[in-house]
Amino acid sequence: MHSSLDVRPEIRAALDAGRAVVALESTIISHGMPYPRNVETARRVEESVRRAGATPATLAVLGGRPTIGLSDSQLEHLGKASDVLKVSRRDLPMVMAGGKDGATTVAATMILADLAGIRIFVTGGIGGAHRGAEHTFDISADLEELARTNVAVVCAGAKSILDLPKTLEILETRGVPVLGYGTGNLPAFFVRDSGLPLDQRVDSPEQIADILHKKWQLGLQGGVVIANPAPEHAAMDPLVADRAIQKALAEADEQGLGGKDVTPFLLRRIDELTGGESLQANIALVLSNAELGARIAVAFASQDLR
Numbered sequence: 001m002h003s004s005l006d007v008r009p010e011i012r013a014a015l016d017a018g019r020a021v022v023a024l025e026s027t028i029i030s031h032g033m034p035y036p037r038n039v040e041t042a043r044r045v046e047e048s049v050r051r052a053g054a055t056p057a058t059l060a061v062l063g064g065r066p067t068i069g070l071s072d073s074q075l076e077h078l079g080k081a082s083d084v085l086k087v088s089r090r091d092l093p094m095v096m097a098g099g100k101d102g103a104t105t106v107a108a109t110m111i112l113a114d115l116a117g118i119r120i121f122v123t124g125g126i127g128g129a130h131r132g133a134e135h136t137f138d139i140s141a142d143l144e145e146l147a148r149t150n151v152a153v154v155c156a157g158a159k160s161i162l163d164l165p166k167t168l169e170i171l172e173t174r175g176v177p178v179l180g181y182g183t184g185n186l187p188a189f190f191v192r193d194s195g196l197p198l199d200q201r202v203d204s205p206e207q208i209a210d211i212l213h214k215k216w217q218l219g220l221q222g223g224v225v226i227a228n229p230a231p232e233h234a235a236m237d238p239l240v241a242d243r244a245i246q247k248a249l250a251e252a253d254e255q256g257l258g259g260k261d262v263t264p265f266l267l268r269r270i271d272e273l274t275g276g277e278s279l280q281a282n283i284a285l286v287l288s289n290a291e292l293g294a295r296i297a298v299a300f301a302s303q304d305l306r
């Protein structure tokens, strides 16, 4: 275990024993959902991982220390405090040197999970190439991380605030498998189907765990995206979602937003514009991803023992 990490004893014990552990990110808590629903959801997500037989580990940087597994009051702090930084790969050293608190993005969570030896990570949606990326060069560091760090990311695809075709092209170029769970098309977060075909459909956690083992046994560097469509009952009507997304994108453009502020702004505006409907969908899909991620982690750990 890397010496810069603070690891909760429960998680260290599970890792040492080769039991299933699931990493969870914290940017979704600090910058992806409003208080108090964010903290409530973070707790339910941990619970859902436990129910499916794995140990949850929410990751963040606290007082400059990369922390694997948060206490209840630490979760509350991350969800409530307004000065928690959004931390991606490039930000990690500064937040550590400054002794600050940071919520980790998909990219930074993958890095810390990898250092801790956690191979399965659950979130809502990954970052990707933004619309207009050919002019702005705004492409999430998440894609770069997926190309280099050996952690599997269970998500509901990505929101169509992004340019999803470009996002898939980049993942293909960088050698990142995208597996549709029970679907042949990429899910688009609130919306179950983006209409974009994937090359690989998978139908069981065991099949996914086997693919992960094969990839890493061969020494193929990088992650895998496991795209799980939002539960039917909570998914949004594509037209309703799209209207909110278009409006939020136009506002971001008017305000000339750039850099790390773009994604949190869009997430917040879409929640506001849909009067909470998108937040409901968001919560339901994260819970569903947590259950799937835990089942994959259990299968992955048991295949490890063979």
Ligand code: PSU
Binding pocket: 025, 027, 028, 031, 032, 088, 104, 105, 106, 107, 124, 125, 126, 127, 128, 139, 140, 141, 142, 159, 189, 259, 260, 261, 262, 263, 264, 267
């Ligand atoms: N997309 C979502 N919800 C999120 C994020 C993205 O639907 O919470 C967060 C994740 O933490 C992701 C980050 O890693 O935003 C990507 O930010 P950026 O586009 O600035 O790389």
Ligand code: MN
Binding pocket: 138, 139, 140, 141, 259, 260, 262
């Ligand atoms: Mn960006």
